[in-house]
Amino acid sequence: MRTTGRRRAVAPLAALAALLGAAGCEPQATGADGASGGPVRIEVTTTGPATTTGPATPPARPSARPSGPTGGTPAPQDAKPAAPPPPVLWSRGDSGRDVRELQARLRQVAWLYDGPTGTYDDLTERAVKGFQGKRGLPRTGRTDTVTWQRLLGMTREPGHWELYLMGGQPADAPDPRCLTGRVLCISKSSRTLRWMIDGRTVTTLPVRFGSEYTPTREGEFEVYWKSRHHHSTLYDAPMPYAMFFSGGQAVHYSSDFAARGYAGSSHGCVNVRDEEAIAEVFAQVRTGDKVVVHW
Known part of the structure; x- marks a missing residue:
């Protein structure tokens, strides 16, 4: 029968719709003329029963920048530890032969004009700061290994009398x-001059002698005259604390030597x-005391 045939044709459609609905899909609605009212989205797998999804979600776009362990802003790099400062060899208050050499070398490059004294004083500290600043080094005023190597490279080994230019040897x-x-x-x-009593050295002082053309006499003498405020008429020069021992030659204070x-x-x-030191010796020395000038 024609009527029965139409019902049989409709039945499979209903079953398919029921199956699709049970699978979670959205069947398209059909109008009176059979036109589609909207798309049906079906997801089918080959390993199991068909599954369905909701409306498709566009895939997430990858971040343009690399991230840390889980993404996002890169993790900050650990800062490298600062290099330790170079070891300090000498600084203000130190003394000794090495400080004399430092001062003698600073004199060679015209950063120090006094000394060497063998004592790392304020003038030495100021000279080291100037030397460091001129060469782009930290202006600490302390002589570290870097400063010392730079100074060594610019100077020569000082001679004995350079080290003791102002005495103290x-x-x-x-x-x-x-x-x-x-x-x-x-x-x-x-x-040097030693003031000695019975083999014991009381005082030691740096001294200076005559030139090649006016040499200081050598030998054994004695003090024959003391003159506290003496002034040389021959050279028109002061000779305070003069202790004469041979003609016009005397032991005395010299501002020029200072x-x-x-x-x-x-x-x-x-x-x-x-x-100050020669004033003390002058007060102790007596007329008749021995004077020995030797090599």
Whole structure:
């Protein structure tokens, strides 16, 4: 029958719709004329029953920048530890032969004009700061290994008398003639004066001698005259704390020696640069005490 045939044709459609509905799909609605009212989205897998999804979601776009362990802003890199400062060799308050060499080398490059004294004082600290700043080093005023290497590369090994330009060098062993009695024991080789009593050194002072043309006499003498405020009429120069031992030659304080060191010389006298020290020796020395000038 025609009527029965139409019902049989409709039945499979209903079953298909029921199946699709049970599978979670959205069947398209059909109008009266059979036109589609909207798309049906079906997801079918090949390994199991068909499954369905809701409206398709566009895939997430990958981030343009790399991320840390889970994405996002890159993790900050660990900062490298700062390099430790170079070791300091000498600084203000230090003293000794090495400080003398530092000062002598600073004099060679015209950063220091006084000394060497062997003591790392404010003038030395200021000279080191100037040297460091000129070469782009930290202006600490302390002599570290980097500063010292730069200075070594610009200077030469200072000679003995450069190291002791302003005195302070070790005194030679006393001459045997100085070991008895009261003696001004004067060494030309170490440029020192020992004031000695019965073989014991009371005071040691740096001294300066005459030039090649006005040499200081060598030998054994005695103090024959003391003159506290003496003034030389021959050279029109002050000779305070003068202790005469041979003609016009005397041991006395010299302001020129105090200012210029061994860059100058006397006219034959034994010059002392430490006024306070020579004043004390002058007060102790007596007329008749021995004077020994030796190499």
